[in-house]
Amino acid sequence: MGFFDEMMDHQLDLSQVKDRGNKKWVAMMLPEHLKLIREYVDDQNKIPKPELDEWDLDIIQENIQIAMKRNVDVEVKTWKNGEFNIQIGSISWVDLKRRTIEMEDVFKSYVIQLDEIVDVTVLE
Template sequence: MNDEFYEPVFDLSKLQDRGNKKWVAMMLPEHVSLLREYGKEIKREPIPELDEWDYDAIQHTLDMAIKSKADTKVKLWRDGAFFYNRGIVESVDLRRRVIELEDPFSLLQLKLDEIVDVTIID
């Protein structure tokens, strides 16, 4: 027999782990639901803190978009997630605190308090 040290080689690429399935059987349904809620909360985006300069830039961009009837992208923050809408800004109603954005399918009313960023698309 050969005196060399023999080391077995394992192919780890064929190893298939069951992931969380193997642990779910040992957990109570309450624990599973709490883990799912925790996972959703981790994915939440924090609300961006806008200062006076940011609000001024948003107002200036909205004014330009209304005057030029340009295609505009509006970024909103709602319930921990960012949403994007694209269209032509028709009007800004400061009493109701909404803007009216006309996209190809409908006329949307977006709340001014949810707006994070406004960009004019060339």
């Protein structure tokens, strides 16, 4: 039996190996590299903005008008920087010049850009 035959019969015990995982590689990276990697991971988690057609925009406009006439709450879904947000409240004002709507809920009032709105649902 030769040397290689003995090595093949002997099993390697990996329980004694203490690997530091990614820690050993992070120490070799420059801060610029780490920043780029973090930005890449953040970009992968972002949701692309939905493309709205004229039909979608008409429905949004109609729901805003209904909510203002009936003075009822709405759920406004917005998209900004790759994330969806939902605000619930009543629409107090629409400013077409600035392309914004002003909403109020129980706690505060806020302004939403019309270009950020992807859906409006009337809550009755």
